Amino acid sequence: MTVAHKVAEVRAAMRDARRAGGRTGFVPTMGDLHAGHLALIQKAKTECDFVVVSIFVNPTQFGPGDDFERYRRAVDDDLRVCEREGADLVFLPSVEEVYPEGYGVEVHVPPLEETWEGEFRPGHFVGVATVVLKLFNIVGPDVAYFGMKDYQQLVLIRTMVRNLNLPVEIVPVETVREPDGLALSSRNRYLSDEERQQATPISLALRHGKAMVEAGEQDPEPIRQAVHDTMSQVGLKVQYVAVVDPERMEPMEVVGRPVLIAVAALCGTTRLIDNVLIE
Numbered sequence: 001m002t003v004a005h006k007v008a009e010v011r012a013a014m015r016d017a018r019r020a021g022g023r024t025g026f027v028p029t030m031g032d033l034h035a036g037h038l039a040l041i042q043k044a045k046t047e048c049d050f051v052v053v054s055i056f057v058n059p060t061q062f063g064p065g066d067d068f069e070r071y072r073r074a075v076d077d078d079l080r081v082c083e084r085e086g087a088d089l090v091f092l093p094s095v096e097e098v099y100p101e102g103y104g105v106e107v108h109v110p111p112l113e114e115t116w117e118g119e120f121r122p123g124h125f126v127g128v129a130t131v132v133l134k135l136f137n138i139v140g141p142d143v144a145y146f147g148m149k150d151y152q153q154l155v156l157i158r159t160m161v162r163n164l165n166l167p168v169e170i171v172p173v174e175t176v177r178e179p180d181g182l183a184l185s186s187r188n189r190y191l192s193d194e195e196r197q198q199a200t201p202i203s204l205a206l207r208h209g210k211a212m213v214e215a216g217e218q219d220p221e222p223i224r225q226a227v228h229d230t231m232s233q234v235g236l237k238v239q240y241v242a243v244v245d246p247e248r249m250e251p252m253e254v255v256g257r258p259v260l261i262a263v264a265a266l267c268g269t270t271r272l273i274d275n276v277l278i279e
């Protein structure tokens, strides 16, 4: 496994990989790798001949009150995990390598960058779209893997790829969960024992919403209400419950299939997101 810190090193390694033939796969991450990230790397391994993982805590996708400074950096552990999973190349750039002095270009993906997550995290998706486009241009993979846990991010990236004719295939990967249903996230570390208990109903609420859709409920309002109440009853501060079409994430007036129910809630001071796709 090669560890590259510089763009030029990645380009050279990718030139060699392409010359060797076969499919190149890319898994962008912010590190602090858990089983959710591993699912992405493992899927890439089964579908590609050369797998690149990037580890970069991207400052431009964090807002002023966000956790950029305290976001856990665990590079040694992450590299061990990447090696064990068979990654071929890990890109570990510095902030200056990605955003050199004088950097100013931003990628906007309207209207998605401003709805749901975008409303509660202004500027977040501009940072995400910008860094992902840069990483795609640096790595140049045939295929890139994104978790369905961050569903709006997945839709945003797909939209960017379509709009800008980027020659990369986007592959979604199912959300990996704890046994009680809580979606794995690096931010789960911030939860106290009590908050960890309080977080369990998030996935229960989504399952409840899914059951209502499967029972034939076509009005989004009772579904939103039930999902909202299941979370707020245990003291979670619900930020949104979206009942939307999974292609564009626009509200559904009449619930059909497929439909996505996506939620965000504060558990103490920790912001958690989750969703369920009903096909």
Ligand code: AMP
Pocket (backbone or CB within 6 Å): 028, 029, 030, 031, 035, 036, 037, 039, 040, 145, 146, 147, 148, 149, 150, 173, 174, 175, 176, 177, 183, 184, 185, 186
């Ligand atoms: P992050 O390091 O949080 O930026 O996440 C990197 C990638 O891992 C993104 O595509 C996420 O959607 C994905 N990911 C994070 N948590 C999970 C999870 N629990 N299951 C599946 N994918 C995940």
